[in-house]
Every structure is written in C-alpha cells, then in structure tokens.
Amino acid sequence: MISYLDLLLKLTIWFLLTSDISLANIIIGAIVCVLLPRKLTSIGKLQDWFRALVEVLIAIPQAYFEAIQIMLIPHKQERIKMERVKPGRTPGLIFLDIFIITFTPKTIVLKYHEEGLYEVHRIQRKKTS
Incomplete structure (x- = not known):
C-alpha cells in the first residue's frame, strides 16, 4: 500500500x-x-500518509488566505526559525512536509539539515509596540 x-x-x-x-x-x-x-528505507506508516494528506488539504485554503493577507496588509518583518522534523518520517514524508511549508506564501524552507531540522523563513506583520 x-x-x-x-x-x-x-x-x-x-x-x-x-x-x-x-x-x-x-x-x-x-x-x-x-x-x-x-531508495530502500523504512516504510512510513499508512496513518502518517493520511495525516499528511489532511495537512495538504488544509494548506490549500490557508495558502489562499495568506496570499490575500499579503496583498492587503504589509508584512515587513522576517525571521528564520529552526523547526524539528516529526519523528519517524520517511524521505517521502519529509519531502511532503517541506512542500506543505513552502506551499503557503508566508513561509519557505531554506534548508533541510540531515540532523532532522528545517530552516524556515517566515514573513509576518510588523508588531506594534
């Protein structure tokens, strides 16, 4: 399967x-x-694949929402954050995670570190003091 x-x-x-x-x-x-x-690697659990499919379905309307936000409201603040890969992910699921993160307009994966980390660039609205 x-x-x-x-x-x-x-x-x-x-x-x-x-x-x-x-x-x-x-x-x-x-x-x-x-x-x-x-590549012969450990086989991902079917449950992980279905969870990833749900994440893709959630990311589609989220991408449209974020695109509209970027057009209407300036997003001038940037930050780079390291995010940990979910445990037990196969290379296919890791690729799908990177695709989902990059699919939304406010985020992009700059680099995947073999130690199990994503380097994620985000834009956000400038915080008011």
Missing part, C-alpha cells in the same frame, strides 16, 4: 510540474514515476 502512495506522490508532483492532465501526460508521468529510482 505504501509503494502505491509513493507512486501517487511522485505522479502528483509530476502533474504539478507539468500542469497538464492529458492522457499522453498521464502515461508519460506514470512511466517516469515507475522508472525513478527508489
């Missing part, structure tokens, strides 16, 4: 990169996803 989720993740990324859902692109994407090398 997990290998199907990995394949689905790769195919979803293919569709996001190509912005094309034609039959020819689906076939090409499926072939590319099958041919991509797989």
Whole structure:
C-alpha cells in the first residue's frame, strides 16, 4: 500500500510540474514515476500518509488566505526559525512536509539539515509596540 502512495506522490508532483492532465501526460508521468529510482528505507506508516494528506488539504485554503493577507496588509518583518522534523518520517514524508511549508506564501524552507531540522523563513506583520 505504501509503494502505491509513493507512486501517487511522485505522479502528483509530476502533474504539478507539468500542469497538464492529458492522457499522453498521464502515461508519460506514470512511466517516469515507475522508472525513478527508489531508495530502500523504512516504510512510513499508512496513518502518517493520511495525516499528511489532511495537512495538504488544509494548506490549500490557508495558502489562499495568506496570499490575500499579503496583498492587503504589509508584512515587513522576517525571521528564520529552526523547526524539528516529526519523528519517524520517511524521505517521502519529509519531502511532503517541506512542500506543505513552502506551499503557503508566508513561509519557505531554506534548508533541510540531515540532523532532522528545517530552516524556515517566515514573513509576518510588523508588531506594534
């Protein structure tokens, strides 16, 4: 089941990169996803994948909300914060976490540290004193 989720993740990324859902692109994407090398690592729990899917579904309206906020209200303060990777994450889930963080307009992952940390850049409204 997990290998199907990995394949689905790769195919979803293919569709996001190509912005094309034609039959020819689906076939090409499926072939590319099958041919991509797989790294043999610990298999992520199915529960973690469903949790990640829920996070993606939450991130979509959040991204629109943040984009509107940025257009209407100036966000002039920046900060960089180190965030810890959730324990027991597979490389696929770590990639999905980075994608979710970067998907929202106010945040971007600058670097992933092998020690299990994300370097996250955030913008926010200037705090009034």
